[in-house]
Amino acid sequence: MDLLRFATAGSVDDGKSTLIGRLLLDSKSIFEDQLEAVERTSEDKGFDYTDLALLTDGLRSEREQGITIDVAYRYFATPNRKFIIADTPGHVQYTRNMVTGASTADLGLVLVDARTGLTEQSRRHAVLLSLLKVPHLVLAVNKMDLVGYDEEVYNKINEEFRTFATKLTIPDLTIIPISALKGDNVVTRSENMSWYEGTSLLHHLENVHVASDRDLIDARFPVQYVIRPKSDDFHDFRGYAGQVAGGVLKPGDDVLVLPSGLTSKVASIELFETSLQEAFPPMSVTVRLEDDLDVSRGDMICRPQNAPTPSQDIDAMVSWMVPEPLRAGRKLSIKHTTRLCRTVVKDVQYRLDVNTLHRDQEAGELGLNEIGRVKLRTTQPLLCDPYEKNRTTGSFILIDEATGVTVGAGMIN
Structure with a gap:
């Protein structure tokens, strides 16, 4: 059976975890005792509804604060397709977690609150999904029930996001109005939004074509x-x-x-x-x-006539994941596919502001959760392709030699 990996993203409290809980519930992918436990917890908290976010927010600190911190992976299947969901954090201080969860995704699902529209965080996550070359993007306009299922609200967000998306590389964009809490347009079409002529979210996830996204030419x-x-x-x-x-x-x-x-x-x-x-x-x-x-x-x-060019000089976009900044001259280990060798940072060319796409060429370093263009020199030639061409042979991770901690993730230009 075909497999689709997708990552959810968006601002804090836009309803990512609730949406995943709704997908799991309405597709009958959770056990009765799980649902009963969530219902009891919701009742104990004084909610008059079942808090479906508890199905994915498993850490104690997540439940206390009502936000997603770590990447939560969930699995479910329908008769048409298997799914792996990466529920990624929305907060800026967990950008590294979002990059990790979306790096292997076939589709990115960005949620926005219909009441507030596009925010800085939802724009940032769309930029990150574009940088990570996620081939399919769905913008889910959530909480439509709180704006009276107003078509004008949806049309305004639709137009604003499509205008913003022209600055990015998004091959396939779909925008769907939903209510994760009520279940509108999540698994079945909603009677409350008869003006919407598209499919439900699950129908789109079941039928989006991903087989041709992988490089089937370069062996x-x-x-x-x-x-x-x-x-x-x-x-x-x-x-x-x-x-x-x-x-x-x-x-x-x-x-x-x-x-x-x-x-x-x-x-x-x-x-x-x-x-x-x-x-x-x-x-x-x-x-x-x-x-x-x-x-x-x-x-x-x-293949003899179609081989990657071995190179020791690597030009890449790097997402930095630890508090100690990345500067020129730093020595690290680099893992590319199955090859592990050492590398030195030759230059930090610029730091990218993922909110405005401004390139700060005076930065000189990358801090925690920042992304920038970096030049590396490796001790052994890497057999790499551009990330845009092949997301596997075009990516790598950087490792601190002393601690063994993964400190950065790179996408080769």
């Missing part, structure tokens, strides 16, 4: 592990395990192994004990080659 297979079973039955078995990052691999294909430059052909593609006729993103498979080559973790299998 990329980062080797994660070399499989050599210690068994007489598999004495000559030598396979390379990993996740296909791009393109389509088939038995008989000519391949090139980087960085060695050696060539061979694909002998077989295997998944457990099954031989496959092809492998494509994001399948995790074992690839066997016709020749015994020196291939190890961090190498990449690709």
Whole structure:
């Protein structure tokens, strides 16, 4: 069954957690005892309604403050599709969490409160989703019940956001008026908004086309592990395990192994004990080659006529995730696909104001939750593509060598 990963974003109190709770409830994806526990807690708090946000806000501090802090992942399925939801925080001080949750998303779901319209935070999250090259964006105009389901309110927000979106890179934009608390236009069409001619939110999520979003042209297979079973039955078995990052691999294909430059052909593609006729993103498979080559973790299998250019000089947009600022001269570890090496920061070119898109070229450093353009020099060549072309081979993380903490996430220009 097809899988859709989507991330929710928006301002604090716009109803992200409530919307996810409504999706889980109306799609019958929660157990009765879970619902009973949420109903009891809502009653204890004196609410005259079921607080569906409690289905996702699991941390004690989240429930006390009524805000989302960490990324909460939830899973549900309908007869048409499986879903992985990343409920990301709305507050500016948790921007790093929002970037983490949206980095693997096929679709971004930005909520706005119909009473307040677009805010600085909702604009910022739309910019971040655009920077992260999330191919599909849905703007959910929530709490329509609190404005009397007024069409004019929806039209005003619709026009304002579409004007703002012209400054961004958003290939596919859909705007839906909803009420997460009441369930209007979430799973079924609402009779309260007969003027709205589009589909419900769940129908859109079930039918949005994501298969062509992945790069199916440029074959990329980062080797994660070399499989050599210690068994007489598999004495000559030598396979390379990993996740296909791009393109389509088939038995008989000519391949090139980087960085060695050696060539061979694909002998077989295997998944457990099954031989496959092809492998494509994001399948995790074992690839066997016709020749015994020196291939190890961090190498990449690709096509001879369509290979990434190895480079030690990396130009990237970096989201900084720790209080200690990023400055020129800092030494870090960099993890790109399955390759881990060291890097030094050559230059911080500018800091991006995600609210105004202004580039501050005098900044000289990046602080916590800030994003900017950075030049790096690595100790080993990275086999990378532009992030716009391939989100897997075009991204990396930066790691503090002393603590092992992930301090930054990068998107290669």
